[in-house]
Amino acid sequence: MKLVTCCSFKGGAGKTTALMGLCSAFATLGKTVALFEADENRPLTRWKENALHRDAWDPHCEVFAADDLPLLEAAYEEAEGRKFDYALADTHGGSSELNNTIIASSSFLLVPTMLTPLDVDEALATYRYIIELLMGENLVIPTAILRQRVPVGRLTTSQTAVSEMLNALPLTDAPMHERDAFAAMKERGMLHLTIRKIDADPALRLGLRNLLVAMEELQQLGRFVNGALER
Numbered sequence: 692m693k694l695v696t697c698c699s700f701k702g703g704a705g706k707t708t709a710l711m712g713l714c715s716a717f718a719t720l721g722k723t724v725a726l727f728e729a730d731e732n733r734p735l736t737r738w739k740e741n742a743l744h745r746d747a748w749d750p751h752c753e754v755f756a757a758d759d760l761p762l763l764e765a766a767y768e769e770a771e772g773r774k775f776d777y778a779l780a781d782t783h784g785g786s787s788e789l790n791n792t793i794i795a796s797s798s799f800l801l802v803p804t805m806l807t808p809l810d811v812d813e814a815l816a817t818y819r820y821i822i823e824l825l826m827g828e829n830l831v832i833p834t835a836i837l838r839q840r841v842p843v844g845r846l847t848t849s850q851t852a853v854s855e856m857l858n859a860l861p862l863t864d865a866p867m868h869e870r871d872a873f874a875a876m877k878e879r880g881m882l883h884l885t886i887r888k889i890d891a892d893p894a895l896r897l898g899l900r901n902l903l904v905a906m907e908e909l910q911q912l913g914r915f916v917n918g919a920l921e922r
């Protein structure tokens with residue numbers, strides 16, 4: 692089982708959304724995904740409830756409470772025992788012993804950030820924190836910055852400038868753009884299943900294109916993460 696973790700010091704950086712999307716991308720490959728809920732606000736539990744309600748939850752995926760160390764340990768053991776292909780951990784913002792443990796147990800780390808000076812500052816601080824933590828533990832875990840909520844059109848001068856600051860760090864090959872389809876996942880459920888439902892209903896098909904573009908972005912992220920895991 693490969694553990695992929697989204698972390699950032701900053702709240703609202705897009706961790707949970709990136710994780711939901713990655714879960715959907717892995718599910719389209721027929722993979723099983725354990726979701727470790729290490730945020731006491733339980734956004735993934737709510738996501739699952741909403742998704743079940745909308746008939747857009749893949750039963751090969753499961754949410755495990757993991758918002759303290761004993762729960763995390765139990766979740767890890769159970770998910771390993773049940774031979775999940777992936778575990779995805781959604782952390783709360785900031786640093787904590789729980790987050791440190793998750794980071795050190797991961798196979799891949801994603802640090803999402805929006806392109807504002809404040810967000811990028813926090814992303815750089817998170818990246819540095821991770822590297823120092825890993826060095827202290829003698830660990831090498833591939834880590835990449837995920838540019839999240841990037842405008843679809845042209846970037847402003849400020850966005851271009853902060854984006855260039857990130858170029859010195861390992862980045863995922865493509866950003867996640869600011870898309871309604873991503874924002875709506877928390878209410879609607881897994882994107883690939885939403886797409887399947889909409890595709891089956893001729894009255895709804897008009898909105899399909901945007902969802903497909905969003906899904907392609909998630910699959911690209913999935914391929915990137917898989918490539919890093921294989922290396």
Ligand SMILES: Nc1ncnc2c1ncn2[C@@H]1O[C@H](COP(=O)(O)OP(=O)(O)OP(=O)(O)O)[C@@H](O)[C@H]1O
Nearest residue numbers: 702703704705706707708784840868869870873874
């Ligand atoms: N690519 C995107 N396009 C549009 N909206 C997005 C995107 N990514 C995230 N959002 C929206 O931004 C808000 C914050 O995202 P999210 O909850 O994923 O951040 P977070 O880092 O998990 O926050 P927290 O620190 O509170 O856990 C949510 O309302 C989400 O729907």
Ligand SMILES: [Mg+2]
Nearest residue numbers: 706707730734
């Ligand atoms: Mg979150």
